[in-house]
Amino acid sequence: MRVMKWSMIALAVSAGTTQFAMASSQDDAKGFVEDSKLTSKTRMLYMNRDFRNGAGNIAKPGGGFKSGYREDWGLSELLNYQSGFTQGTIGVGVDAFAMGTVRLDGGAGRQGNGLFASQSDGSPEDTQSKMGGAVKFRLSDTVLKYGNQFVSSPVFSTDDSRLLPEVATGTLITSNEIKGLELSAGRFTALSSQTGMARDSINGPGAAGLTAANIAGATYQFTDNFVGGVAASDVEDYFKKQYINLNYTLPIAESQALNFDFNGYKTTSDGKELLGDVDNKIWSLAAAYSIGAHKFTVAHQRSTGDSGYNYGIDGGGSIFLANSVQYSDFNAKDERSWQGRYDLNMTSYGVPGLSFMARYVKGDNISTTDGEGKEHEFDFETKYVLQEGAAKDLSFRLRSAIYRTTSNNGRDVNDFRLIAEYPLNIL
Incomplete structure (x- = not known):
């Protein structure tokens, strides 16, 4: 990764000295309090999943299996505080958050959508809460942050698809010293799940959990319409991962454009191989044509190697692929899968x-013990945002998915979600 990172720097420098910023972000620092921000996000999520062929191997406490129907309804609140940076050569600041959930509906017999953790008797928690914070330092246009944080890297991304992230x-x-170029590097030693309030509640095989994840990445804006990025990670004792993205937009007319987006991963086992023999290459290419209010997208995605693509121990959002729906x-x-x-x-x-x-989205050629597996999914979504x-x-957002498969233990699913969300700038 070092060679890759420095080659991106050399590319940016060769673009000309005018690329360097004339004034750094730290030069414009107004102060710890003066630049502070406090936001809140209230989210209500109703979710049900109907497993058409029953629950399969989902056991319940005391023996037996749960029914094939899952239903949860909850409310969450996330308060997020970001201080400004103190003035001077090196700015100092803090970020902090407090968040919690309240269960509105959903009992032990219908639980299982990932909205709430389970109590010892198998029933979902009524309430959950979590707090955390991080200290941050800024030198010029480079920021170092240590502590609890939300991360969005293709190779290490915290998931926010339920009530809490x-x-x-x-x-x-994160460094933005050169205009158009962003460099990042990090090391993470704990990851809490969306329902786990403990510091490190993401579990791998045998409840091993995250050991440590070292990540690095670079993104460069070549032109107004062309962006490229690379990233790599080493999730110790699990796998090593490399990623590439190329995104190009071709303007056609005032209200027309054509966009191409390529994403690719390569993953191989590492150390103790806690996920077994991981060997996968996967890529997707999407082409989107926009004309006025309409956008038409087609995409193809292909996986090869001795295993499928693995993620989750490195964050539930670490899958930047077109057909991850x-x-x-x-x-x-x-x-192999195709999307319209x-x-x-x-x-x-x-x-x-x-x-x-x-x-x-339709997928086929899946290698299973019973031969070729197939799957397909139809999604519909509508969203309305109040403008004033x-x-x-x-x-308000409604999401509906109908999923059918000949593999994955034949677990056909109807997935329905209703989400109301209200973001508010307090400071």
């Missing part, structure tokens, strides 16, 4: 804030 503990350095990721061993998608933005039709999306008034930015 995952939280990583460790160190992250609402229920399935289409990332099984040797799988349509998006509609109703702003052009006089209803700003209202949007629709529909997509269909006291409740401005309040959003």
Whole structure:
């Protein structure tokens, strides 16, 4: 990764000395309190999953198996404080958060959608809460942060798909010293799940948990329309991972554009191989044509190697691929998948804030013990965001997925989610 990182720096420098920023972010620091921000995000999530062929091997306390129906409903609150940086050559600041959930509905017999942790008797927790913080330092346009934080790297990304986000503990350095170039590197030693309030509640095989994850990455804006990025990670005793992204937008007319997005991963076993023999290459290529309020997308994704693509111990969001959709990721061993998608933005039709999306993904050539496996998924989504008034930015989102498969133990699923979210800037 070192060679890769420094080659990106050399590329940026060769673009000309005018690329260097004339004034750093730290030069403009107003102070610890003066630049402080306090935000809140309230989220209500109702979710049900209907496993059409029963629960399969999902056991319940006391013996037997749960029914094939899962239903949960909860409310969460996330308060996020970000201080400014003190003035001077090196700025100092802190970030802190407090978050919690309240269960509105859903009992032991219907639990299992990942909204709440379970008590000893198998029933879901009524309430959960978590607090954390990090100290940060800034020199010029480089920031070092240590402590609890939310991370969004292709090779280490905290998931926020339920009521509360995952939280990583460790160190992250982000540098923007050269215009258009962002470099990052970090080491994380703990990761809490979306329902685990403990510091390190992400479990791997045998409840081993995260040992340590070392990550690095670089993103460069070559032109206004072309961005490229690379990243790598070493999740000790699990796997090593490399990633590449190329994204290009071709403007056609004032209201038309064509976008190409390529993502690729290579993953190999590391150390004790706690996930077994991991050997996978997976890539996706998506092409999207936008014209006015409409966008049409087609995508192809392909997995090769001796295993499927593995993630989760490095964060539930560490899968930046086109066909990672609402229920399935289409990332099984040797799988090939295709997607067709349509998006509609109703702003052009006089209803700003209202949007629709529909997509269909089909995968085949999955290597299973019974031969070739296949799967397909149809998703529909609609979202409305209030544009003005006291409740401005309040959003309502409906997500529906119908998933069918000949593999994955034949676990056909209907997945339905209703999400209301209200972000608020307090300071």
